[in-house]
Amino acid sequence: MSKKIYILILLLPILIIACSRSSDYLTINNTKVNLIDVLSSDEETYLGLSFRESICENCGMLFEFNEKSQKTFVMRDMMFSLDIIWIDDDVVIKIDEKLPPEGHEVSNYYSSERAITRVLEVNGGFTSENDIKVGDKIIFNILKDESR
Numbered sequence: 813m814s815k816k817i818y819i820l821i822l823l824l825p826i827l828i829i830a831c832s833r834s835s836d837y838l839t840i841n842n843t844k845v846n847l848i849d850v851l852s853s854d855e856e857t858y859l860g861l862s863f864r865e866s867i868c869e870n871c872g873m874l875f876e877f878n879e880k881s882q883k884t885f886v887m888r889d890m891m892f893s894l895d896i897i898w899i900d901d902d903v904v905i906k907i908d909e910k911l912p913p914e915g916h917e918v919s920n921y922y923s924s925e926r927a928i929t930r931v932l933e934v935n936g937g938f939t940s941e942n943d944i945k946v947g948d949k950i951i952f953n954i955l956k957d958e959s960r
Contacts, residue, residue: 843942862889872934887914893936910936
């Protein structure tokens with residue numbers, strides 16, 4: 813067996829895992845949002861994007877909830893501005909734009925104002941730059957992961 817094929821065989825599992833993790837995305841108003849993570853546990857949701865310096869331009873973090881309910885988010889320990897897109901099933905129901913980062917002591921609370929199934933966090937200004945608005949339908953392309 814040639815050396816190149818042997819190296820490819822060794823690297824193939826790593827490439828498959830890396831590509832499958834980064835292949836989750838969704839589309840809103842013909843805009844693709846690459847999902848850096850899909851969170852579902854209370855612990856993951858509490859931390860969210862806190863302590864990160866940034867995310868890529870067309871990236872976001874998706875929060876999925878086991879039960880449909882009203883949710884409240886904060887900008888605790890955030891280092892950059894966010895837009896929060898509140899989602900009921902597959903439709904945008906509310907958008908909070910350009911929310912300023914806060915330190916550990918939180919003074920601002922952002923609410924879905926009604927029961928929802930998901931939240932998408934993207935860079936501040938992303939929704940207006942991409943003409944995303946209330947009523948837009950979302951198409952999800954998320955691989956099922958039993959550990960979620």
